Amino acid sequence: MKNRSAGASGQSMDRRDLLRLFGLSALVGATGCGGQSTSSRPEAFSPQTAPGTGFVPDVELELTAAPGEMGVLPGEPTRLWRFTGRLLKGPADTLQTLPGSYLGPVIRLRRGQQVRVRFANQLDEDSIVHWHGLDVPESADGHPRLAIGHGHEYVYEFEVTNRAGTYWYHPHPHMRTGAQVYQGLAGLLLVRDDEEDGLALPSGGTELLCVIQDRRFDARNQFVFHGGGMMEMMNGFLGDRVLVNGQPQPTIEVDAAWHRVRVLNGSNARIYKLAWSHDVQMAVIGGDGGLLETPLHQQALTLAPGQRADLLLDLTSLAAGTEVHLDSQAFAEADAGVVGMMGMGGGGMRGGGMRGGGMGGMMNGRSNMPNGAPLRVMTLRTRARKGPAFRVPERLSSFDETWSPSADAPVRRVPLTFQRMEWSIGGRTFDMGAVAPEETVAAGSTRLWEFVNQTNPMGMEAAHPIHMHGRQFRVVDRTNGDATNTLRSGIVDGGWRDTVLVLPGETVRVQVTFTRHPGLYLYHCHILEHEDMGMMRNFRVT
Numbered sequence: 001m002k003n004r005s006a007g008a009s010g011q012s013m014d015r016r017d018l019l020r021l022f023g024l025s026a027l028v029g030a031t032g033c034g035g036q037s038t039s040s041r042p043e044a045f046s047p048q049t050a051p052g053t054g055f056v057p058d059v060e061l062e063l064t065a066a067p068g069e070m071g072v073l074p075g076e077p078t079r080l081w082r083f084t085g086r087l088l089k090g091p092a093d094t095l096q097t098l099p100g101s102y103l104g105p106v107i108r109l110r111r112g113q114q115v116r117v118r119f120a121n122q123l124d125e126d127s128i129v130h131w132h133g134l135d136v137p138e139s140a141d142g143h144p145r146l147a148i149g150h151g152h153e154y155v156y157e158f159e160v161t162n163r164a165g166t167y168w169y170h171p172h173p174h175m176r177t178g179a180q181v182y183q184g185l186a187g188l189l190l191v192r193d194d195e196e197d198g199l200a201l202p203s204g205g206t207e208l209l210c211v212i213q214d215r216r217f218d219a220r221n222q223f224v225f226h227g228g229g230m231m232e233m234m235n236g237f238l239g240d241r242v243l244v245n246g247q248p249q250p251t252i253e254v255d256a257a258w259h260r261v262r263v264l265n266g267s268n269a270r271i272y273k274l275a276w277s278h279d280v281q282m283a284v285i286g287g288d289g290g291l292l293e294t295p296l297h298q299q300a301l302t303l304a305p306g307q308r309a310d311l312l313l314d315l316t317s318l319a320a321g322t323e324v325h326l327d328s329q330a331f332a333e334a335d336a337g338v339v340g341m342m343g344m345g346g347g348g349m350r351g352g353g354m355r356g357g358g359m360g361g362m363m364n365g366r367s368n369m370p371n372g373a374p375l376r377v378m379t380l381r382t383r384a385r386k387g388p389a390f391r392v393p394e395r396l397s398s399f400d401e402t403w404s405p406s407a408d409a410p411v412r413r414v415p416l417t418f419q420r421m422e423w424s425i426g427g428r429t430f431d432m433g434a435v436a437p438e439e440t441v442a443a444g445s446t447r448l449w450e451f452v453n454q455t456n457p458m459g460m461e462a463a464h465p466i467h468m469h470g471r472q473f474r475v476v477d478r479t480n481g482d483a484t485n486t487l488r489s490g491i492v493d494g495g496w497r498d499t500v501l502v503l504p505g506e507t508v509r510v511q512v513t514f515t516r517h518p519g520l521y522l523y524h525c526h527i528l529e530h531e532d533m534g535m536m537r538n539f540r541v542t
Contacts, residue, residue, distance in 0.1 A: 047148050047152075050155060056114060058114045060090065060117075060118070061085055061086060061094065063084075064085075064121075065119070066084070072248065076220050078217070080223065083103075085107070094107065098209065100246070106188045108192070112160060114158075115159070116157050117156040127147055127173050127185075128144060129170070130142030130170060132169060132467070133165070135471055136158040141519075144172055145432050147174075160191060164290050164291065165191055165291070167188075167190070168186060168187065170266075175532045178531070181528060188211065188264060190262070195397055199291075201285075206255060206259045210263045210378070212303075213267050214239030216240050235269065235462070236270075236530065237367075239267075250379070252379070255385045255386060256318050256383065256384070257315060257388070260310070260312060261310075262311075263303065263308065263310075264307075267305050271302065271463065272377070273329045273331055273487060276313070280314070280315075281297055281299060282299075284301065284492055288308050289495060289498060290310075290399075291399075298490070298492075302492075316387070321383075324380045325379050405474075405476050406511055412438055414451050417456065425536070429534030429535065434538065435520070439537060439538060444515075447512055449509070450507060453481075453503065453505060464535070465525065468521075470515040472496035474512075475509070475510050476511050482503070488503065515541055516541075
């Protein structure tokens with residue numbers, strides 16, 4: 001499928017093209033284009049193809065996206081797309097390759113560093129890289145209108161201003177983000193700072209980096225994507241095998257020690273409710289935007305696509321050879337919301353709609369491991385060697401001292417709706433350069449955005465992980481929704497966030513102080529199929 005997103009080619013693909021690509025031309029007449037509003041459009045913005053004048057990087061690296069292959073399952077290697085990196089300038093430990101993984105190199109940066117990344121696109125379609133969670137200038141954020149074609153280079157330049165934390169990078173071309181991430185393009189980006197260094201958290205062999213993804217394979221070990229068509233676009237694409245760092249349900253030999261476990265949900269659409277076996281409790285010490293103020297102890301953790309968690313795990317009391325499993329606990333499929341079609345077959349669903357089923361062949365190929373199915377993620381097997389002494393700090397960071405809920409910040413209500421056969425934000429879908437008046441904010445201003453996950457008479461509902469570019473935010477409160485939704489108990493809202501899970505029927509208010517970098521940024525659902533179908537909008541910082 002050839003991409004025609006805005007960028008080097010200057011062309012665009014609309015939703016009618018997308019439906020035709022999935023063989024759904026019969027539905028085109030029922031699908032509106034959306035996004036029509038009194039809106040303004042920014043001036044043309046050209047890709048940055050050369051280093052800026054006067055920018056002196058502390059770190060400079062090359063990052064290339066290109067086809068490749070790797071043995072993921074026994075037998076024939078899997079054809080995929082990969083990020084590879086080369087360090088041109090900076091500390092030797094800036095790039096780290098995950099052994100046996102198709103994922104891009106782990107990029108380790110430090111707060112205050114000036115960074116230049118030369119991104120080379122060797123794919124046969126347009127692409128661009130988004131630095132998920134980082135507060136960077138407009139030119140470095142990876143907006144899809146800046147996507148470059150095969151053989152072109154984009155130069156990113158930015159200062160690392162974020163707190164220490166677990167961030168990541170992935171492609172962001174319009175209507176092809178889901179496909180490119182699914183094909184293998186993603187990687188972790190870790191930021192350090194002095195405050196985190198002072199905690200002496202487990203590191204080296206006792207720091208585990210875990211990117212969780214689900215994939216579907218055919219009989220020849222090749223990725224299967226969108227075999228089910230329109231309904232899998234509406235629900236989000238689910239695999240039937242869980243991979244950690246590109247390896248299926250691995251078993252990892254570890255010391256009987258304290259471990260720091262950094263987890264990214266890098267799946268396109270699957271929500272996980274993570275818990276360790278043996279009733280091993282996890283201490284949550286961080287989220288999307290770095291360390292919490294104090295550790296949070298709990299048995300299970302809900303992690304939506306795009307979200308990260310920083311955990312401490314105590315294995316010091318376990319005998320050598322003990323296996324501790326990281327599992328995703330069962331939850332009702334309807335807790336994540338499932339789109340079906342009224343009167344088209346399938347089972348009942350909360351709200352009177354339909355679960356699964358329906359519309360003839362459009363559900364063909366649906367994963368046999370639906371959202372909420374219990375599954376094994378990975379296994380840790382202890383060895384006799386003990387780790388160094390460690391004690392969980394009572395206080396992790398001081399950021400909460402400078403933050404409090406704002407009683408007088410302007411409030412914007414943002415409905416998340418299903419209409420005209422598509423997901424939308426505020427009744428609009430993505431338009432490459434359009435910005436509505438209420439989507440324009442002053443640099444450095446503070447706002448309350450209220451995400452309202454509405455249901456409709458057809459009973460269409462889904463949980464939506466909403467991601468905002470350019471700035472971390474704080475979750476103020478959750479209201480409404482279904483009190484019996486089992487995902488609620490595992491949600492961690494504390495600390496700084498860039499992606500918040502809004503459950504069906506729920507309203508979530510977040511407080512954000514917008515970036516001081518002027519320009520055009522995005523907010524969208526991080527179920528990548530929803531994003532690609534247009535559940536994404538611009539906001540402009542002036």
